[in-house]
Amino acid sequence: MKYILASALALPSLLSALTISQAVQQTIETNPKIYIKKAALGSEKELLSKEKSGYLPSVDFYYSVGRERSRMISNSRDTVINTTQNVTGTVSENIFEGFKTQSGVDKQKALIVSAEKNMQNVVNNTALDAAAAYINIIKNKYLTKIAKENVAVHKKYLAQIKERVDAGVARKSDYKQTLSRYANAQSNYYFAEQNYKNAITSFQKVLDMKVNPDDFKEPSIDKLPTQNIEELIKLALEKNPELLMNHADIKSAKALVVQSKATYYPKVDLKLQSYWHKNLNGIVTNATNPYDTEDAYSAQAVLSYNIFRGFSDKAVVESNKYKLLEKENALADLRRKVIADVKTSWQTYSSTKEQMKFLNQQIEASKETVKDYHEEYNLGRRSIVDLLNIELEYNSAKNRFVKAKYEHYLAYYKLLTYTDEMLEEMNVSVK
Numbered sequence: 027m028k029y030i031l032a033s034a035l036a037l038p039s040l041l042s043a044l045t046i047s048q049a050v051q052q053t054i055e056t057n058p059k060i061y062i063k064k065a066a067l068g069s070e071k072e073l074l075s076k077e078k079s080g081y082l083p084s085v086d087f088y089y090s091v092g093r094e095r096s097r098m099i100s101n102s103r104d105t106v107i108n109t110t111q112n113v114t115g116t117v118s119e120n121i122f123e124g125f126k127t128q129s130g131v132d133k134q135k136a137l138i139v140s141a142e143k144n145m146q147n148v149v150n151n152t153a154l155d156a157a158a159a160y161i162n163i164i165k166n167k168y169l170t171k172i173a174k175e176n177v178a179v180h181k182k183y184l185a186q187i188k189e190r191v192d193a194g195v196a197r198k199s200d201y202k203q204t205l206s207r208y209a210n211a212q213s214n215y216y217f218a219e220q221n222y223k224n225a226i227t228s229f230q231k232v233l234d235m236k237v238n239p240d241d242f243k244e245p246s247i248d249k250l251p252t253q254n255i256e257e258l259i260k261l262a263l264e265k266n267p268e269l270l271m272n273h274a275d276i277k278s279a280k281a282l283v284v285q286s287k288a289t290y291y292p293k294v295d296l297k298l299q300s301y302w303h304k305n306l307n308g309i310v311t312n313a314t315n316p317y318d319t320e321d322a323y324s325a326q327a328v329l330s331y332n333i334f335r336g337f338s339d340k341a342v343v344e345s346n347k348y349k350l351l352e353k354e355n356a357l358a359d360l361r362r363k364v365i366a367d368v369k370t371s372w373q374t375y376s377s378t379k380e381q382m383k384f385l386n387q388q389i390e391a392s393k394e395t396v397k398d399y400h401e402e403y404n405l406g407r408r409s410i411v412d413l414l415n416i417e418l419e420y421n422s423a424k425n426r427f428v429k430a431k432y433e434h435y436l437a438y439y440k441l442l443t444y445t446d447e448m449l450e451e452m453n454v455s456v457k
Contacts, residue, residue: 046160046245047452053156053233054149054449054456063145070134070141077134080120080127088114094305108305117298121327124291125284133281136274143271146446149456150267152232154443158436159229160242165432166222167239169425173211173218176421180208180414187410200410207414247438251447255372258445262368265446269364272357279350286346289339292331299324364444371440378434385427392420 054060094110120127187204190196226237252258263269303320332339399416402408442448449456 043243044241045243046157047454049160049233050153050156050449050452051454052235053152054454056234057152057232059148059152060145060456063141063148067138067141067145070138074131074134074138077127077130080123080130083117083119086114086116086118088112088116110306111304112301112306113303114301115299119296121294121296122291123293124288126288129281129285129288133278133285136278136281140271140274140278143267143274147267147271150443150446150448153448153452153454154439156229156232157245157439157448159225159232161245161432161435161439162225163222163229163237163239164242164244165428166218166225167242168428170215170218170222172421172424172428173215176417177208177211177215179417179421180204180211183410183413183417184208196410204410204414207418245435247435248451250375250438250441251445255369258372258441259365259368261445261447262364263361266364266444267446269357269360272353272360276350276353276357279346279353283343283346283350286339286343289332289335289342292329295328295330297324297326297328299326368441368444371437371444374433375437375441378430378437381430382427382434385423385430388423389420389427392416392423396420 090110090112092110093107095105095107097105184201184204187196187201191198191201226239229237250258251261300323301321305318306320395416396413399408399413403410403413439448442451448454
């Protein structure tokens with residue numbers, strides 16, 4: 027029974043815990059940036075129907091009714107006022123327009139892919155922002171804790187040296203030196219606390235929720251997709267959503283060039299038309315003209331070909347070629363950036379991994395040295411300055427270890443983001 031009770035008491039704390047994966051999942055589900063890109067993708071998908079409409083016939087219906095005053099040859103130039111009616115129906119089907127519809131569809135399909143990859147890129151970057159903000163909170167939480175402990179240590183030393191100075195067995199300069207170190211420790215603590223609060227605010231910008239850092243769980247990282255930098259770069263070049271978006275933009279720009287060349291070709295349409303007129307153009311029923319209506323049907327193949335339009339067509343084509351060139355160079359520039367980002371993150375990932383090994387050794391050694399210095403200080407073999415120096419070294423090692431550890435984590439998540447592996451690794455879904 028006591029075990030059941032203990033489990034029940036522990037349940038609220040377990041439910042309140044927030045893992046880095048949960049933070050990323052909630053961010054993906056609620057961040058407005060992603061909904062903006064989803065809306066943009068929906069818009070591009072709808073425009074595909076517009077481009078495909080070129081494959082379908084156009085059906086038009088026209089009806090008019092009204093009073094007409096006329097003096098026509100057909101009515102011996104007598105003034106006639108009639109109520110006229112006109113009904114016209116037309117069905118047009120484009121047979122050929124210089125591949126305009128086909129290239130328009132190709133262009134729009136590429137724009138849809140571009141919008142999909144753009145959304146995926148924003149999702150990945152938003153997930154990385156959430157992970158970075160989460161890690162930053164934990165990092166600054168530990169740095170603040172270390173800074174607070176450092177203040178307590180210096181406060182203890184300050185009290186000890188003051189007792190010795192008051193007893194006349196220590197120098198006032200030692201007290202002043204300790205007081206200076208204590209003030210510096212206090213300043214560092216307030217600075218660390220400020221960074222900690224700013225980290226919480228930054229996290230809430232990514233994920234709008236109340237934050238209790240005590241509920242955050244320490245991230246645990248797994249292996250990268252590969253431990254070879256060349257393979258990581260290759261993977262990034264194949265899967266990075268931003269690169270794939272640019273590839274789609276180039277495909278769209280190429281289709282736009284083809285579409286703009288449609289004006290160089292003749293246009294062929296099949297046109298079916300029928301009309302019915304009543305009392306039109308002064309025609310009225312009388313003894314010599316018992317008919318007051320007209321009707322006709324026609325089926326025509328219509329060819330139209332613009333011979334000259336003031337070089338505007340050529341200008342549009344050349345302009346679209348420059349846009350294509352712009353996209354191609356943007357891709358080349360982005361490719362360099364992705365390679366550089368992967369290399370930088372890999373170097374940070376590898377370097378911090380080695381740093382932590384030696385910093386951990388330094389922490390252990392400094393911790394033991396602090397104990398030794400205390401004993402030697404009590405025996406009169408060490409000064410208060412020696413104690414302060416070794417405490418500074420110990421504190422510095424702990425700070426550098428924390429920074430290296432969370433830089434290592436961040437570099438790991440960056441590499442997953444660049445290779446489009448982060449969401450899968452975290453088991454995060456996009457709905």
